[in-house]
Amino acid sequence: MADSVRLALAKAVSDSTPPKPTFANIEERIKYLNWQGEMATRLKRRIPDLQTRKELLDAIWYESKRAGLDVAMVMGLIQVESAFRKYATSVVGARGYMQVMPFWSRVIGDGDAKKLFQMQTNLRYGCSILRLYIDMEKGDLYLALGRYNGSRGRPEYPKAVLSNWKNWEFTS
Numbered sequence: 001m002a003d004s005v006r007l008a009l010a011k012a013v014s015d016s017t018p019p020k021p022t023f024a025n026i027e028e029r030i031k032y033l034n035w036q037g038e039m040a041t042r043l044k045r046r047i048p049d050l051q052t053r054k055e056l057l058d059a060i061w062y063e064s065k066r067a068g069l070d071v072a073m074v075m076g077l078i079q080v081e082s083a084f085r086k087y088a089t090s091v092v093g094a095r096g097y098m099q100v101m102p103f104w105s106r107v108i109g110d111g112d113a114k115k116l117f118q119m120q121t122n123l124r125y126g127c128s129i130l131r132l133y134i135d136m137e138k139g140d141l142y143l144a145l146g147r148y149n150g151s152r153g154r155p156e157y158p159k160a161v162l163s164n165w166k167n168w169e170f171t172s
Contacts, residue, residue, distance in 0.1 A: 010109070038138045039053075043056070076165035082098070095113070098128075133147040146158055
C-alpha cells in the first residue's frame with residue numbers, strides 16, 4: 001500500500017469525532033428520524049435493546065455518510081458480515097460488525113486490534129476501507145465488495161451484499 005494511501009486512511013480512522021448527525025434543515029432531520037425509527041423496528045429482532053439499536057444506527061448513518069457510502073449498502077454488508085453482532089469473529093480473525101481484519105489496526109491505526117470490537121471504531125475502519133476499495137476499483141462496486149471480503153472476482157459475496165442491501169432501503 002502506498003504511503004499516501006496509508007496516511008489518508010490513518011487520518012480517516014484517527015478522527016475521534018463522535019457520531020453526531022447534523023442536518024442542513026429540518027426536513028433532512030425529519031427524514032433521518034423517520035429512517036432511524038424504521039430501521040430500529042427492523043433491527044429489533046436482532047438487537048432487543050432500543051438504546052443500543054439507536055446508537056448503532058446513529059453510528060452506521062454517520063460513518064456511511066462520512067465515507068460517502070450508501071447507508072443501506074453498509075447495513076446490507078453488516079448483515080452479511082456479522083448479522084449485526086458486535087463481537088462476531090470470523091475463522092480468519094476478522095472482527096466486529098464489519099468484520100475488519102486485525103492487520104488494519106497496525107497498518108492505519110494504533111495497533112490495538114481489540115478496538116475493532118468498539119462500535120464506532122469498527123464502523124469507521126470498515127467504511128473507510130470499503131471507500132478505499134471502491135476508489136481503487138474506479139467505482140465498480142462488485143469488484144470493491146469482492147476485494148473487501150477477500151473474494152475479488154467471485155460472485156457469491158457481492159451478490160449477497162447487494163441482495164441484503166435491498167432489505168435496508170428506506171423510502172420516506
